[in-house]
Amino acid sequence: MSAPFAPQLRIPAIYMRGGTSKGVFFRLEDLPEAAQAPGPTRDALLMRIVGSPDPYAKHTDGMGGATSSTSKVVILCKSESPDHDVDYLFGQVALDRPFIDWSGNCGNLSAAVGPCALELGLVDPERIPQNGEVEVRIWQANIAKTIIGRVAITNGQVQETGDFELDGVTFPAAEVALAFQDPADGEGSMFPTGAVVDELEVTEEVAVGGRIRATLINAGIPTIFVNAQDLGYSGTELQDDINSDPGALARFETLRAHGALRMGLISRLDEAASRQHTPKVAFVAPPKSYTASSGKEIDATSIDLVVRALSMGKLHHAMMGTAAVAIGVAAAVPGTLVNLAAGGGETRTSVVFGHPSGTLRVGARAEQADGRWVATEATMSRSARILMEGKVRVPAEVLA
The missing domain is CATH 3.10.310.10 (Diaminopimelate Epimerase; Chain A, domain 1)
Structure with a gap:
């Protein structure tokens, strides 16, 4: 008789749209301990959650949407830097092979980081007005850059609905203004060859x-x-x-x-x-x-x-x-x-x-x-909205 399968893991997560993308957001400390550090274990877990790799290119058995815009994962944690509120790590999950690319940022999901960080309690409550706007200071860990997200607050809560329209997104929502500080990627020259053409x-x-x-x-x-x-x-x-x-x-x-x-x-x-x-x-x-x-x-x-x-x-x-x-x-x-x-x-x-x-x-x-x-x-303006929150389930053997 074969051994019984272990129950699925239940991991707190937020499924969220940012700009014209969407992805699964996690608080670092909510991930299983073995997946809290970078490496093959973390990648295997996140790929299984998204449903990759999928030879059918559908992501039927996962949270991904079978496009580059919807096969994304984000890990957030409270920043240890006094100049930032939250550290933001982005992963682009490949559809057809077992691979997560951690080499760059997602600008669209950057718009969701501020609202999500506020939802997760990663921003000092003293910085959040009852009504108005809060600047969420984001450390983009993939490329070691600062992003400022300006998030509207109504009655002490993130305002997600509004009349800001973004081409590529069906419904209007609240505007999130983004400022990418020193946006040249990495530490090298903005024009790596030294020429503009x-x-x-x-x-x-x-x-x-x-x-x-x-x-x-x-x-x-x-x-x-x-x-x-x-x-x-x-x-x-x-x-x-x-x-x-x-x-x-x-x-x-x-x-x-x-x-x-x-x-x-x-x-x-x-x-x-x-x-x-x-x-x-x-x-x-x-x-x-x-x-x-x-x-x-x-x-x-x-x-x-x-x-x-x-x-x-x-x-x-x-x-x-x-x-x-x-x-x-x-x-x-x-x-x-x-x-x-x-x-x-x-x-x-x-x-x-x-x-x-x-x-x-x-x-x-x-x-x-x-x-x-x-x-x-x-600078640019995007919008963001939480689509679902709760716990994502994933087979436990992915961590074996």
């Missing part, structure tokens, strides 16, 4: 002649920007235009690998497969009118440029928050492909870009110091 060596399948112009930037998240026309695109493509074309996806992954190598993020091209979350790859074009995926008409006169970006090997349905930071910072630096697509000119402090679901405004401040460009802050 590089000629990137790729393959003939990616671009004619095996070369393509690119802006390689570390801001918000490492991102590779190329011109849409150099890839044969208009910049107004929607998800199915790219994601239904395996050849196109393969070209973008090859481009991403070559860009990652040039940026110094990997030492061999084949290492890109184990670093799916970063860098991102995006293509830009001057403003054009188009119909968004929701049916909304986007007029060229209402935007500065159009941008399409890929995440985890697929065209994103809207725009990743961290990539939006990269767009804002790159637009602020004269001569980048993003800046040129937006009309060029001197440093700008904000830009409105069109994405597959609509439009987004992002602000950024960039300046030159000792001959190098640096970004001091990037």
Whole structure:
């Protein structure tokens, strides 16, 4: 007779939307002790909770949503730093293989961190007004950066409902303003090659002649920007235009690998497969009118440029928050492909870009110091809402 199966583990969790993403949020101390430290045990637990890897690409047996925007996990804890309220660790869970990428941040879920930290009691109650706004000081542990989230408070509670509309999200909610401090990713140069535009060596399948112009930037998240026309695109493509074309996806992954190598993020091209979350790859074009995926008409006169970006090997349905930071910072630096697509000119402090679901405004401040460009802050507004709270169940043998 076979031994009986152990009961499932019950782990306190919050299922939450932030921006155009959603994920499962945990308080560090609520995780099983064996999973409180980074490593294979933690990864195995979180992947099983999400339902990855799933050869059917459905996440039927887990909390994930079978897209890069919905296969995410977050771990929060009260910060030991007097300058921060909460430490925030983000994991991007792969859909089709046993892997969690901890190499970067999620800008969309950053909007949910403040409200979630308040819900979990991780912010000093003395800092929370009865009515008004509280600045939640967030330490982004993946990239060692500070994010300020401004969260509305009504009658001593987080205000989640409101009239702020975000393209890519169906219903309005309360606005969460985000400020990404010193948003250049990591400790290296914001432009790792020292140039605002590089000629990137790729393959003939990616671009004619095996070369393509690119802006390689570390801001918000490492991102590779190329011109849409150099890839044969208009910049107004929607998800199915790219994601239904395996050849196109393969070209973008090859481009991403070559860009990652040039940026110094990997030492061999084949290492890109184990670093799916970063860098991102995006293509830009001057403003054009188009119909968004929701049916909304986007007029060229209402935007500065159009941008399409890929995440985890697929065209994103809207725009990743961290990539939006990269767009804002790159637009602020004269001569980048993003800046040129937006009309060029001197440093700008904000830009409105069109994405597959609509439009987004992002602000950024960039300046030159000792001959190098640096970004001091990037800002944008998102929204967030708790979808469910309680305990997530997971088979106990995942920790065996």
